[in-house]
Amino acid sequence: MIGSAKKSVGTGLKDWLGQPDMRRMRAWRLGRLREELKRRDYAAAILFDPINIRYATGSRNMAVWTLHNAARWLFLPSEGPTILYDFHGCAHLSAGLETIGEVRPARAWFFFSGGDRSAAKAKTWAGEMASLVREHGGGNRRIAIDRLDPHGLHAIEAEGIEVFDAQEPCEVARSVKSEDEILCMLHAIAVCEAGMAKMRAALEPGITEQELWSLLNEVNLRLGGEWIETRLLASGGNTNPWFHEADDRVIRPGDLVSFDTDLIGPFGYCADLSRTFHCGPGRPSTEQRRLYGLALEQIHFNLELVRPGVSMAEFREKAWRIPDEFVANRYSVVAHGVGLCDEWPKVVHREDAAAAYDAVLLPGMTLCVESYIGAAGGAEGVKLEQQVLVTETGSTLLSTFPFEEALAA
Numbered sequence: 267m268i269g270s271a272k273k274s275v276g277t278g279l280k281d282w283l284g285q286p287d288m289r290r291m292r293a294w295r296l297g298r299l300r301e302e303l304k305r306r307d308y309a310a311a312i313l314f315d316p317i318n319i320r321y322a323t324g325s326r327n328m329a330v331w332t333l334h335n336a337a338r339w340l341f342l343p344s345e346g347p348t349i350l351y352d353f354h355g356c357a358h359l360s361a362g363l364e365t366i367g368e369v370r371p372a373r374a375w376f377f378f379s380g381g382d383r384s385a386a387k388a389k390t391w392a393g394e395m396a397s398l399v400r401e402h403g404g405g406n407r408r409i410a411i412d413r414l415d416p417h418g419l420h421a422i423e424a425e426g427i428e429v430f431d432a433q434e435p436c437e438v439a440r441s442v443k444s445e446d447e448i449l450c451m452l453h454a455i456a457v458c459e460a461g462m463a464k465m466r467a468a469l470e471p472g473i474t475e476q477e478l479w480s481l482l483n484e485v486n487l488r489l490g491g492e493w494i495e496t497r498l499l500a501s502g503g504n505t506n507p508w509f510h511e512a513d514d515r516v517i518r519p520g521d522l523v524s525f526d527t528d529l530i531g532p533f534g535y536c537a538d539l540s541r542t543f544h545c546g547p548g549r550p551s552t553e554q555r556r557l558y559g560l561a562l563e564q565i566h567f568n569l570e571l572v573r574p575g576v577s578m579a580e581f582r583e584k585a586w587r588i589p590d591e592f593v594a595n596r597y598s599v600v601a602h603g604v605g606l607c608d609e610w611p612k613v614v615h616r617e618d619a620a621a622a623y624d625a626v627l628l629p630g631m632t633l634c635v636e637s638y639i640g641a642a643g644g645a646e647g648v649k650l651e652q653q654v655l656v657t658e659t660g661s662t663l664l665s666t667f668p669f670e671e672a673l674a675a
Contacts, residue, residue, distance in 0.1 A: 271664045274452035284449075286533070291446035292324045292365050298442070302435035303344045303410065309403030310343040311432045312395060314413040317606045318436045320534050323348065323365040327356055329534075330493055336376045336413065341395065343402040375417060385417050392421035399427060410435060437610035441603055442630040447535070448655060451605075451632065452664060454491065454531025455653060458539060459667045461485035462527070469545055471519045475499050475512040482527060491531040495607065498649075499525035501545070506640035506647035507595050521545045522554055524649040528608075536604050538634045539665050540651030542673065550673050554646065557639050558673035560589070561648040564637040568600060572635065572654055572661040576627045581613045588639075593617060595647065597638035604634045604653060631656040632664065648673075 299322050303311055313319050316329040319340045332338055338356075341349040347367025350360055357369040374380070375387030399409055410432035414422075423429060443451070461482035468481055479499040486494065497511040502521040504510040517523060524542040531537050542558060544550045550558070567586040585600045596615055603609040611625035627633075633654050640647020653665040 271452055271455065271662075271666050274449070274456050276453065286446040286449040286453075288324065288446070289364065291444055291450070292363070294444040294446070295321050295439070296323070296365050298439040299342070299436065300344055302439045303342075306408075306410070306430070306435060307406065308344060308408050308410045308430060308435070309399055309406035310341060311410040311412070311435070312414075313340040313342060313432060313436070314338075314411070315433075315436075317534075318412055318432070319350075321436065321440055321606055323350065323360070324363055325350060325352075325360045325366060326492075326534065327352060327359050335374075335378065336415070336418075337374050337379070338372050341398055343398075346402045349398065376415065385421075388415075388417035388421040389424075391418065392425050392427075395422060396425035396427055412436060437603075440605045440609055441611065442628055443605060443632055443655075444630070447605070448630075448632070448664075450533040451535040451537070451653075454529070454533065454535040455537040455539070455664055455666075457486055457489045457491055457531045458482075458527050458529045458537030459665070460489065461529070462539070462541060462667050465525075466543060469517070469523060469543055471517060471545060473517055474514050475501055475504070475517065475523075476514055478517070478523070479512040479525070482525075482529065486529055486531060489532065491529060492534060493530050495528035495530065495536075496526065498528065499523070503645060505542075505649070506644050507642075508597065508638050508640065508647055508649060517545050519545060519547060520551070522550075522557075522646045522648065524647065526649060526651065530607065534606050536607050537653065537665075538604050538608060538651065539653060539667060540636070540649045541667060541670070542648045542650060543670055544673055554648075555673055555675065557646065557648045558670065560592070561637040561639040561650045562669060562674060564588070564639065565635055565650050565652055568635050568637075569652060569654060569661070569663075572601070572627065572633060572656060574627055574629050574656055574658065574660075578611055578613050578622060578624050578626075581627075582616050582619060582622060585613070585616070588615070591641045592639050594642040595638065595640045595644075597636045597649075599636055601633050601635045604632050608634070627656050629656055629658045 351372035375384045380387040412432035499512040500510040501517045501523045526540040564586045600613040602612040637650045
């Protein structure tokens with residue numbers, strides 16, 4: 267397992283460096299997913315989520331568009347060759363991928379595609395899927411599907427198929443990363459941090475939130491990244507409460523500027539980092555430094571809790587105690603898994619224990635440890651976040667971007 271983010275490498279082939287082995291990584295991921303399907307006695311999975319398809323096969327096609335249009339799917343038997351149903355004219359995109367046994371044209375039924383014939387088209391789809399289950403399932407009619415509309419669900423159940431949620435086996439499989447996956451993630455983080463550095467260099471009074479945010483997007487795309495999940499950059503009064511998306515507000519001297527990258531970088535891996543900058547000239551105020559200091563304290567304290575064998579309940583109960591004035595505006599989680607996107611599991615705050623579930627940290631898991639410090643009704647807030655790998659003996663940071671010296675002083 268990688269011991270330090272400083273060992274991150276580029277994507278060019280170099281015979282003197284250890285670099286990601288994509289074929290080995292695809293085999294690892296497909297194997298883990300099939301293990302989880304077998305553990306639950308599922309004959310197959312049908313995957314529509316492009317992130318799950320990417321994990322299982324390495325194949326991608328119009329990922330953002332297919333996140334909201336069910337235009338391609340994967341039939342993944344627990345044993346036997348996979349079948350990718352891809353968008354019209356796209357079979358060539360998966361040529362050479364050993365994880366895909368066959369590519370067939372997708373005959374979709376979502377409303378844009380099926381209109382008033384959607385129910386009939388879904389019935390045809392269900393008949394074909396049921397035939398595959400009979401062919402590959404050995405009599406087992408239990409299958410897992412990650413995303414399905416009512417037309418599809420009713421049609422496939424009418425075929426005598428028992429349907430379960432595929433997101434559970436997918437996310438559990440995705441939670442533990444191979445060494446090749448960590449190398450890919452380190453490269454995505456390097457790209458993300460290059461974008462963050464460009465943002466920091468460009469931050470001066472007069473730039474708008476949107477202009478500053480565009481720099482991260484530009485660097486990600488230019489260096490082979492894919493998309494950014496949110497628009498979470500805020501300045502001045504927009505930083506409190508959190509979750510204000512970037513707009514045309516002009517950043518002023520003395521403002522705090524907080525952001526959360528949520529960046530899907532090269533190879534589809536996520537770099538989910540948060541920082542808060544101070545826009546000069548001049549030094550931060552006493553209150554700005556106080557907020558930042560508390561956020562740093564929360565991050566560093568909770569990072570010490572990341573180690574194998576720790577349960578979500580233990581993490582939650584031992585986590586840094588948020589001062590009363592900041593509890594109402596607390597961030598949604600203490601920490602969460604990360605891989606091809608934000609993933610299972612998550613640690614909630616003790617105040618939210620009624621909505622918690624349990625899991626245990628394992629070596630090879632990657633987490634993001636979160637902090638947001640902003641008082642209800644306060645002028646500004648501070649957002650920080652670090653990405654970390656669970657090792658056999660503890661943890662190691664994957665993110666390296668420095669904290670703001672003037673705010674931490």
